[in-house]
Amino acid sequence: MISQPHAAILCSPGMGHLIPVIELAKRLVNHHNVTVTIFAVQSNTSRAESELLKAATSPKFCDIIELPLPDISGLLDPDAAIVTKLSVMMREIRPAFRSAILAEDSPRPSILIVDLFGTESLPIGDELGVPKYVYVACNAWFLALTVYVPILDKEVEGEYVDQTEPLKIRGCSLVQPEEVCDPMLNRADQQYLEYVRIGGEIPRSDGILLNIWKDLQPKTLDAFKDESLLGRVVKVPVYPIGPLTRSAQSASPTGLRDGDLFNWLDKQPSESVIFVSLGSGGTLTYEQMTEMAWGLELSQQRFIWVVRPPTSKRTDAAFFTSGKGDDDPSSYLPEGFLTRTRDIGLVVPIWAPQVDILSHPSIGGFFSHCGWNSTLESIINGVPMIVWPLYAEQRMNATLLSDELGVAVRSKVPPWKGVVEREEIKRMVRKIMVEEDGIAIRGKVNELKLSAVKALSQGDSSYNALSQVASTTK
Numbered sequence: 001m002i003s004q005p006h007a008a009i010l011c012s013p014g015m016g017h018l019i020p021v022i023e024l025a026k027r028l029v030n031h032h033n034v035t036v037t038i039f040a041v042q043s044n045t046s047r048a049e050s051e052l053l054k055a056a057t058s059p060k061f062c063d064i065i066e067l068p069l070p071d072i073s074g075l076l077d078p079d080a081a082i083v084t085k086l087s088v089m090m091r092e093i094r095p096a097f098r099s100a101i102l103a104e105d106s107p108r109p110s111i112l113i114v115d116l117f118g119t120e121s122l123p124i125g126d127e128l129g130v131p132k133y134v135y136v137a138c139n140a141w142f143l144a145l146t147v148y149v150p151i152l153d154k155e156v157e158g159e160y161v162d163q164t165e166p167l168k169i170r171g172c173s174l175v176q177p178e179e180v181c182d183p184m185l186n187r188a189d190q191q192y193l194e195y196v197r198i199g200g201e202i203p204r205s206d207g208i209l210l211n212i213w214k215d216l217q218p219k220t221l222d223a224f225k226d227e228s229l230l231g232r233v234v235k236v237p238v239y240p241i242g243p244l245t246r247s248a249q250s251a252s253p254t255g256l257r258d259g260d261l262f263n264w265l266d267k268q269p270s271e272s273v274i275f276v277s278l279g280s281g282g283t284l285t286y287e288q289m290t291e292m293a294w295g296l297e298l299s300q301q302r303f304i305w306v307v308r309p310p311t312s313k314r315t316d317a318a319f320f321t322s323g324k325g326d327d328d329p330s331s332y333l334p335e336g337f338l339t340r341t342r343d344i345g346l347v348v349p350i351w352a353p354q355v356d357i358l359s360h361p362s363i364g365g366f367f368s369h370c371g372w373n374s375t376l377e378s379i380i381n382g383v384p385m386i387v388w389p390l391y392a393e394q395r396m397n398a399t400l401l402s403d404e405l406g407v408a409v410r411s412k413v414p415p416w417k418g419v420v421e422r423e424e425i426k427r428m429v430r431k432i433m434v435e436e437d438g439i440a441i442r443g444k445v446n447e448l449k450l451s452a453v454k455a456l457s458q459g460d461s462s463y464n465a466l467s468q469v470a471s472t473t474k
């Protein structure tokens with residue numbers, strides 16, 4: 001008798017990692033007859049994260065084993081970059097993960113899947129004698145750069161950001177030096193060494209899962225199949241299995257819809273509200289927040305804005321706080337802003353149920369930091385974007401969305417080069433919400449939405465790709 005396949009998925013801390021892993025688990029369980037155990041590493045900093053895990057178990061569709069993090073404070077500089085922190089956490093968790101997965105009372109997996117930061121645990125798949133996959137919950141261009149970085153490390157001299165020519169990756173779009181992802185910004189930093197290591201480890205899996213669909217990046221996906229291009233570096237199959245995103249109603253970590261917010265949204269005209277939100281970690285400086293507030297007000301468009309206290313320290317500062325929802329926006333927004341915009345805008349401190357908001361018919365645009373989950377949530381709801389990349393690989397995502405796919409607008413001067421002024425913010429908001437160009441962009445995003453929905457349907461590309469993964473056993 002052939003037993004039901006069982007996938008073990010190792011998930012690193014952070015909402016941006018947990019969300020696509022839970023969606024992958026749902027897909028495997030509901031569409032491919034696979035049982036799943038998620039091994040979730042707990043960083044204990046995010047309330048939203050623990051609430052999301054709780055919500056994922058009611059009703060229960062898979063087993064979730066939380067792996068408490070050992071004390072790593074002695075191994076890390078408190079100011080270490082997020083990539084360094086995650087890499088150290090995932091390295092130190094290996095003994096606990098190994099014991100948990102090999103425990104006698106836990107069901108033996110027939111497939112091991114790790115996320116981007118879990119590649120050091122791939123050898124556990126060999127120990128178990130099962131196929132091992134890496135789930136890069138991102139796009140193919142980012143994967144290309146990541147697996148290529150060990151080569152660039154040998155070929156390129158000096159800092160990447162100081163290069164005068166764009167970085168060439170066989171078979172895909174050039175990467176402008178200023179667009180490289182955060183770990184490549186300083187080659188002397190530990191996060192760079194970790195990133196090069198990860199880039200070298202991914203191709204040692206038996207396959208790579210990407211949270212995209214075939215028609216989103218056909219050229220880059222083809223380059224992975226061509227041995228004269230990216231296929232030279234990655235000899236294992238790349239499976240576009242997405243877009244895997246949460247559906248509305250399940251978006252709020254508490255499972256509750258915020259009454260006031262949705263009552264207000266229900267009263268606004270169709271596609272008239274711009275949603276401004278910078279992911280789970282994004283923060284702005286005080287100066288930039290002031291310009292953002294004025295830009296929104298001057299645009300005279302309706303808005304919902306998820307705000308966090310400003311900080312000049314780093315653009316991903318909210319990853320390092322506990323995500324409490326009790327701050328007072330009037331203490332850092334321009335004087336009178338809340339009163340003047342009372343009838344056209346809502347300011348939500350810290351966290352909002354993003355998927356429910358993006359899927360509401362009154363939403364007409366998304367001012368986004370271009371995290372990959374947010375990007376997919378926007379596309380799948382047919383919402384055009386204003387791209388405001390802050391950290392990680394978001395500068396590349398922004399270029400992909402605005403220059404290649406044509407579903408977003410970007411500022412003339414990028415936000416990482418200094419403060420973007422209120423007039424520019426007003427221009428972008430009006431472009432997407434009221435101008436002719438906005439209509440064309442909306443048309444393109446709706447086309448993409450349709451191709452994404454089709455890819456996920458039974459018998460189509462993403463469905464088939466995940467079926468292939470589900471059916472591989474050694």
Ligand code: UDP
Pocket residue numbers: 014015016017019251277278279280281282306350351352353354355370371372373374375377
């Ligand atoms: N998110 C949310 N409410 C917020 C901020 C973020 O629900 O106020 C969710 C968002 O819908 C997305 C995830 O958190 O699913 C953020 O992931 P993404 O990859 O976009 O960015 P990251 O936070 O990892 O930078």
